[in-house]
Amino acid sequence: MTKEGVQGATEEEEQQQAQSKKGLKKQQKEAEKAAKKAEKQAKLAAEQQSTEEDDFAKDRYGVAAMVQSQQKLDRALVRVQDLTPEKADQLIWLRARVHTSRAKGKQCFLVLRQQQFNVQALVAVGDRASKQMVKFAANITKESIVDVEAMVRKVEQKIESCSQQDVELHIERIFVISQSEARLPLQLEDAVRPDGEGEEEGRATVNQDTKLDNRVIDLRTTTSQAIFRLQSGVCQLFRDTLTNKGFVEIQTPKIISAASEGGANVFTVSYFKTSAYLAQSPQLYKQMCICADFDKVFCVGPVFRAEDSNTHRHLTEFVGLDIEMAFNYHYHEVIDSITDTMVQIFKGLRDNFQTEIQTVNKQFPSEPFKFLEPTLRLEYTEALAMLHEAGVEMGDEDDLSTPNEKLLGRLVKEKYDTDFYVLDKYPLAVRPFYTMPDPNNPKYSNSYDMFMRGEEILSGAQRVHDAQLLTERAIHHQIDLEKIKAYIDSFRYGAPPHGGGGIGLERVCMLYLGLHNVRQTSMFPRDPKRLTP
Amino acid sequence: MPMYQVKPICGAHAETDLPTCMYKLPNIHAQKGNSCTPEHALQNGEVDPAVKALEARQDEIMRKLHELKAAVEGLAKTVTTPDADLDLTVSSSLSESASSTTFKGVTDLDTVLGKDLGALRDIVINANPAQPPLSLLVLHSLLCQRYRVLSTVHVHSSVNGVPPQLLSCLGPRHADSYARHMFQLGFTLIWKDVPKLQMKFSVQNMCPIEGEANVARFLFKLLAPYPSDPALTTMVDSWVDTAFFQLAEGSTKERSTVLRALNSALGRNPWLAGQEFSLADIACYCCVLQSGSASAAPANVQRWIKSCENLGHFSPAKQLLQ
Numbered sequence: 001m002t003k004e005g006v007q008g009a010t011e012e013e014e015q016q017q018a019q020s021k022k023g024l025k026k027q028q029k030e031a032e033k034a035a036k037k038a039e040k041q042a043k044l045a046a047e048q049q050s051t052e053e054d055d056f057a058k059d060r061y062g063v064a065a066m067v068q069s070q071q072k073l074d075r076a077l078v079r080v081q082d083l084t085p086e087k088a089d090q091l092i093w094l095r096a097r098v099h100t101s102r103a104k105g106k107q108c109f110l111v112l113r114q115q116q117f118n119v120q121a122l123v124a125v126g127d128r129a130s131k132q133m134v135k136f137a138a139n140i141t142k143e144s145i146v147d148v149e150a151m152v153r154k155v156e157q158k159i160e161s162c163s164q165q166d167v168e169l170h171i172e173r174i175f176v177i178s179q180s181e182a183r184l185p186l187q188l189e190d191a192v193r194p195d196g197e198g199e200e201e202g203r204a205t206v207n208q209d210t211k212l213d214n215r216v217i218d219l220r221t222t223t224s225q226a227i228f229r230l231q232s233g234v235c236q237l238f239r240d241t242l243t244n245k246g247f248v249e250i251q252t253p254k255i256i257s258a259a260s261e262g263g264a265n266v267f268t269v270s271y272f273k274t275s276a277y278l279a280q281s282p283q284l285y286k287q288m289c290i291c292a293d294f295d296k297v298f299c300v301g302p303v304f305r306a307e308d309s310n311t312h313r314h315l316t317e318f319v320g321l322d323i324e325m326a327f328n329y330h331y332h333e334v335i336d337s338i339t340d341t342m343v344q345i346f347k348g349l350r351d352n353f354q355t356e357i358q359t360v361n362k363q364f365p366s367e368p369f370k371f372l373e374p375t376l377r378l379e380y381t382e383a384l385a386m387l388h389e390a391g392v393e394m395g396d397e398d399d400l401s402t403p404n405e406k407l408l409g410r411l412v413k414e415k416y417d418t419d420f421y422v423l424d425k426y427p428l429a430v431r432p433f434y435t436m437p438d439p440n441n442p443k444y445s446n447s448y449d450m451f452m453r454g455e456e457i458l459s460g461a462q463r464v465h466d467a468q469l470l471t472e473r474a475i476h477h478q479i480d481l482e483k484i485k486a487y488i489d490s491f492r493y494g495a496p497p498h499g500g501g502g503i504g505l506e507r508v509c510m511l512y513l514g515l516h517n518v519r520q521t522s523m524f525p526r527d528p529k530r531l532t533p
Numbered sequence: 534m535p536m537y538q539v540k541p542i543c544g545a546h547a548e549t550d551l552p553t554c555m556y557k558l559p560n561i562h563a564q565k566g567n568s569c570t571p572e573h574a575l576q577n578g579e580v581d582p583a584v585k586a587l588e589a590r591q592d593e594i595m596r597k598l599h600e601l602k603a604a605v606e607g608l609a610k611t612v613t614t615p616d617a618d619l620d621l622t623v624s625s626s627l628s629e630s631a632s633s634t635t636f637k638g639v640t641d642l643d644t645v646l647g648k649d650l651g652a653l654r655d656i657v658i659n660a661n662p663a664q665p666p667l668s669l670l671v672l673h674s675l676l677c678q679r680y681r682v683l684s685t686v687h688v689h690s691s692v693n694g695v696p697p698q699l700l701s702c703l704g705p706r707h708a709d710s711y712a713r714h715m716f717q718l719g720f721t722l723i724w725k726d727v728p729k730l731q732m733k734f735s736v737q738n739m740c741p742i743e744g745e746a747n748v749a750r751f752l753f754k755l756l757a758p759y760p761s762d763p764a765l766t767t768m769v770d771s772w773v774d775t776a777f778f779q780l781a782e783g784s785t786k787e788r789s790t791v792l793r794a795l796n797s798a799l800g801r802n803p804w805l806a807g808q809e810f811s812l813a814d815i816a817c818y819c820c821v822l823q824s825g826s827a828s829a830a831p832a833n834v835q836r837w838i839k840s841c842e843n844l845g846h847f848s849p850a851k852q853l854l855q
Binding site for chain 2: 330332346347350369370371372373374376377378379381382384385386388389390411414415416417418
């Protein structure tokens with residue numbers, strides 16, 4: 001027993017000794033740390049003092065006061081895209097975003113960006129800029145908006161990484177107009193990087209969901225700018241071409257009382273004491289305009305489809321470009337008009353938007369879009385024969401499934417080398433009740449679909465303009481006549497033969513550019529899983 | 534020593550009389566055995582009725598032969614050198630009746646193009662507007678006379694624009710063109726930026742055909758089968774190749790050689806392949822016209838050019854070059 005006790009005592013002692021040893025060590029370490037810290041602080045203080053002393057360029061840089069319209073300056077700001085060798089040796093002001101900044105000793109290189117254009121800028125220690133100014137420039141956060149006064153200088157070696165390759169800016173004054181937070185949710189270079197390159201070099205690319213959640217930043221990329229400028233061009237060409245053909249633009253209501261096409265896919269809204277629906281298509285109103293003697297109409301507006309399809313080409317809200325026109329004797333007059341409009345749009349894009357198309361191709365490479373003029377028109381029986389040759393068996397009155405449509409698109413591309421064509425004379429059984437049946441063969445109808453790159457973009461037909469036939473067809477399709485009474489009534493007081501069709505703006509842009517997801521061409525897309533931004 | 538011996542059944546040595554004369558006719562000039570017609574009567578110049586009958590038969594045959602020869606010569610004349618006063622505008626309507634006798638032989642669309650799948654069979658030709666294929670336009674007008682052809686002209690997006698005569702080179706739009714299934718054959722001409730003329734028909738079963746000569750041969754098969762005589766077929770083919778390679782694309786020296794060869798060939802026969810109009814004539818005429826050497830051609834060639842033009846099939850080609 002005593003032995004243990006003795007041992008215990010010695011152990012305690014040892015422990016105490018060990019503790020004290022540890023304690024000593026700890027204390028020593030802390031002391032060293034404190035000493036180092038003190039040294040550092042002293043150094044910093046010394047530096048600061050020295051920097052503050054020597055700053056002769058203090059008034060040539062800084063964060064400007066928030067622009068609350070304090071004064072109206074008559075300063076002309078030059079656009080980055082206008083910075084060419086012609087402006088060499090001029091002192092100019094410009095406002096742009098800081099794309100990147102990189103400090104290298106006594107110099108700081110900045111890339112200033114404005115939409116699709118960027119230019120290299122340089123702050124160097126000299127008689128105009130001080131060390132502190134260079135440091136400030138290097139620390140400006142990315143995406144901040146700056147006002148810059150600079151001398152434009154020509155460069156001997158082309159600057160490959162910028163859009164303005166022949167000139168460089170030597171900054172004399174730089175002010176931050178709107179500062180950006182340091183941490184960006186996504187980096188713009190990553191957002192523009194092609195998917196394949198990202199995987200190969202191990203660099204990051206940005207997920208589509210991330211891009212859509214931070215749409216404001218994603219839309220600043222060169223690719224997005226190009227896509228939406230092209231989309232604006234499509235809309236513009238659509239309007240111009242149709243107006244030149246004598247069409248009148250109309251606006252149709254989007255809050256309607258009854259579902260016009262199939263009842264299943266409409267959104268319901270509460271309308272005071274009752275409920276109403278969001279329009280699936282302007283079909284009903286377009287036709288009423290024709291019966292009201294407007295002869296040829298078109299409308300551009302949103303279309304709402306409550307389809308729970310999560311595919312690469314469906315949205316719940318999209319922009320519909322719809323056409324309706326009265327014709328004289330044959331509905332092919334309508335097809336000719338629509339296809340000619342599409343061809344004019346394609347030509348306009350091919351001739352005027354090449355820069356945008358090339359920009360998009362850098363990130364999303366694809367084959368250029370090909371078409372024939374006049375547009376190729378095939379009949380449904382020919383399509384069935386081509387599919388049959390390729391080994392696909394289909395019944396005479398079957399509808400084309402999506403894979404068959406894609407296969408047909410490839411076969412047509414191989415034989416005729418066109419990405420755009422019309423398929424005419426669909427079977428009557430697969431078309432809506434207001435489609436006019438074929439006069440000679442009751443199995444077929446006067447209806448047509450148009451395809452781009454093997455995907456359907458337009459569904460149209462000659463409409464039934466006779467109230468009695470319309471009633472018969474509705475009964476045949478087991479539609480409640482009460483619900484469409486107003487629609488049938490519009491044909492009772494003299495209606496001309498007419499037909500038309502509608503396209504989706506986003507889908508047309510997506511297919512023209514060869515992109516793979518319609519959300520890339522919709523600015524703030526809506527689908528069953530996304531409601532913001 | 535034989536074991537068994539059988540007595541001979543038939544005679545040991547039988548004499549058979551083998552005839553040495555194969556055919557025998559009764560001697561016309563020999564007198565009949567018992568009738569005692571005096572020799573004088575016969576030798577006076579009167580002929581035996583049998584002889585007379587034979588002579589009459591011979592005369593009859595000779596006369597028929599002469600008649601046939603005259604008829605054939607007459608036909609040949611109308612085919613090779615029709616009336617020089619014939620107006621070309623009239624000849625186009627006449628050519629319909631003339632062409633039905635131009636190509637003999639029947640071709641079945643199904644044997645050349647494959648089984649009919651119940652839809653329009655569309656032949657697609659991609660041509661460069663800088664080198665319009667004249668021979669194919671001529672063959673197209675011949676096809677239109679034979680079948681119900683739906684002709685369409687398209688301009689591909691790779692080309693910015695084509696002169697209007699290239700858009701209307703296949704003639705006016707058919708009144709029934711809205712119903713594609715009513716036609717037997719489709720002829721779709723696409724003006725496209727292609728290095729070499731190309732024809733596509735069935736993507737699954739046929740590879741594309743390249744070169745105007747080959748497409749011309751394919752289209753000609755739809756009109757008439759090649760002549761059964763292999764020597765004639767080879768000659769036609771060699772003329773077609775000469776036309777497209779040396780006449781159209783060759784140097785001036787090559788072209789003049791070809792023109793001299795044409796001259797000598799046409800000196801012997803009215804048409805290049807003998808007595809009948811063939812693909813060789815179509816090919817050579819179009820290439821001569823396209824190379825611009827028609828006016829400087831030797832005499833026989835000039836005469837042959839006139840005959841070709843008189844047939845009336847070549848009007849689309851001439852119109853295009855104007």
